[in-house]
Amino acid sequence: MELQNELKRLLIEWQPGRVMKTCYDTAWVARLGDVDPQMSKAALSWICENQLPDGSWGAPAPMYYHDRVISTLAAMLALTRQGRRSQDRKQIELGRAALERIAGGATQGLMADPNGATVGFEMIVPTLIAEAEGLGILQHQGDRILGRLTRLRQAKMARLNGYRVSRNLTIAYSAEMAGPDCQFLFDLENLQEPNGSVAHSPSATAY
Secondary structure (H helix, E strand, O other), rough: HHHHHHHHHHHHHHOOOOOOOOOOHHHHHHHHHOOHHHHHHHHHHHHHOOOOOOOOOOOOOOOOHHHHHHHHHHHHHOOOOOOOOOHHHHHHHHHHHHHHHHHHHHHHHHOOOOOOOOOOHHHHHHHHHHHEEEEEOOOOOOOOOHHHHHHHHHHHHHHHOOOOOOOHHHHHHHHHHOOOOHHHOOOHHHOOOOOOOOOOOOOHHHO
């Protein structure tokens, strides 16, 4: 009974429509410099202020492997796309070194993480890696485990052949998984929610 009362108190305190700050979502918002410069600048500042001591981005604790990988990739891309200061470049370098260390133990981390993968991890990470490789942030991943995720994404995307992604499909929550190569999958007229978002997801909406 005490736990139920505590949950009710938290729900009343939080109120509807509020979500916790996450580096991944914030990084996508930071990329909107051409759409809303002020919002992008605020998001970039938050990213710069919330890099972890080891150079990665993500939740400080507990160590969640998948979150650290996807958040670090997203933050590095946002800083590369929108950052202009020498400090931004330094933070990107720290992020790259952190990602290399994390990827070095990727197999163990992926298998041992009791939390499992973040939503759409194997679909989204390959698109971020391809973008990072194209920008020269990362070397070609090839047969390294992060690179092998590309083949897994290709297989899963093939299963979507013939489907149109709309707000009626849960995959819309991870719409950014389409990257630049699969945007033809979207049913654009039926993708947005009444409030203008895509699946109420900041990252999918920003994408």
